[in-house]
Amino acid sequence: DTGVSQDPRHKITKRGQNVTFRCDPISEHNRLYWYRQTLGQGPEFLTYFQNEAQLEKSRLLSDRFSAERPKGSFSTLEIQRTEQGDSAMYLCASSSTSEQYFGPGTRLTVT
Amino acid sequence: DAKTTQPPSMDCAEGRAANLPCNHSTISGNEYVYWYRQIHSQGPQYIIHGLKNNETNEMASLIITEDRKSSTLILPHATLRDTAVYYCIVRVAWGNEKLTFGTGTRLTIIP
Numbered sequence: 001d002t003g004v005s006q007d008p009r010h011k012i013t014k015r016g017q018n019v020t021f022r023c024d025p026i027s028e029h030n031r032l033y034w035y036r037q038t039l040g041q042g043p044e045f046l047t048y049f050q051n052e053a054q055l056e057k058s059r060l061l062s063d064r065f066s067a068e069r070p071k072g073s074f075s076t077l078e079i080q081r082t083e084q085g086d087s088a089m090y091l092c093a094s095s096s097t098s099e100q101y102f103g104p105g106t107r108l109t110v111t
Numbered sequence: 112d113a114k115t116t117q118p119p120s121m122d123c124a125e126g127r128a129a130n131l132p133c134n135h136s137t138i139s140g141n142e143y144v145y146w147y148r149q150i151h152s153q154g155p156q157y158i159i160h161g162l163k164n165n166e167t168n169e170m171a172s173l174i175i176t177e178d179r180k181s182s183t184l185i186l187p188h189a190t191l192r193d194t195a196v197y198y199c200i201v202r203v204a205w206g207n208e209k210l211t212f213g214t215g216t217r218l219t220i221i222p
Contacts, residue, residue, distance in 0.1 A: 004154070031208065042198055042212025043155065056208065091154050098143070098204040102154030 002026060004103035006092050012109045013082055020078045021106045025094030032075050033100060034067055035091040036060065043091055049075060082110045115199045120217045129186040131216050133199030136180040143204050144175060144182045148195040149215070155198065158184065194220045 005024045013019050025032050030051050035043035046065070048056045051072035061067075064082075069075040079086055087110045093100040116134040123129040135144065145160040159166055159173045161182075166173045172185040186193050198215040 033209070035210075040214070042196075042214055043210070045209035045211070048208050058209075093154070098160070099145075099157045100210060101157060105154050 004092055004094050004101055006090075006103040006106050008106055009104060010107045010109075012111060015082060015084060015110055017082055018078065018080045019082060019108065020076055021090055021092075021108075023075045023077070023092030023094075023103060025074070025092070026096075026101060027073075029094035029096045029101070030072065031095045031100075032069055033093040033095075034075070034077050035093065035102075037089040037091060037105070038087075043089075046077075079108075082108075084110045086110050115201055115213055117197075117199055117213065117216045119214065120219070122219050122221055123186075123189050124221050125191060126188055129189040129193065129218060129220070131184040131186075131197050131199075131218060132181065133184070134181045135199070135201045138179050138201050139203075141203050142201045144173065144179075145200040145202060145210070146171070146173065146184045147198045147200065147210070147212075148193075149198070150192075150195040155212075158197075160204075189218075189220045191220050191222065194218060
């Protein structure tokens with residue numbers, strides 16, 4: 001399967017711990033996006049990369065959040081000092097045209 | 112991006128055509144109408160997009176009114192696997208990379 005993959009699919013962590021998620025985009029896609037989705041809401045944009053450059057960050061991306069795409073291929077999203085409000089589905093998408101293709105998401109639960 | 116309005120929920124009988132409306136009365140001339148859907152516990156899936164002409168692909172048809180203030184997504188022969196939340200999004204095709212999701216329409220296909 002050559003779709004977008006995300007790892008892990010589920011993560012349970014205690015408040016205050018750091019977590020890191022990985023996204024592997026479709027191989028020929030130069031754009032990569034992170035979104036967050038809470039229960040009953042549509043996904044909300046967090047940040048966007050073109051190749052290795054992070055071109056846009058939402059105000060939702062507080063100082064505790066950092067995203068990287070070091071070689072323009074896979075990306076990581078790290079959340080430091082997690083809070084219960086960080087509990088959500090974290091979605092990654094990639095594109096080479098105007099359509100974005102999403103991965104299955106990582107569901108984070110902060111206890 | 113222009114705002115969209117969708118009904119919160121709809122039902123459709125299996126085998127029938129499902130017609131999902133979307134209002135986007137403030138759409139600009141260079142903005143496209145995109146449709147995505149999200150099946151439970153999965154990432155959003157691109158369906159179709161269009162500017163002003165009607166569009167059809169293997170998944171669905173998109174009918175955009177002449178004034179472009181509204182559109183309808185048509186699933187011609189709905190199956191149980193089409194049960195999902197459907198999102199109508201208006202955006203320029205290039206230069207505004209993020210997708211702005213609303214709360215969508217929850218479509219339930221009835222056996």
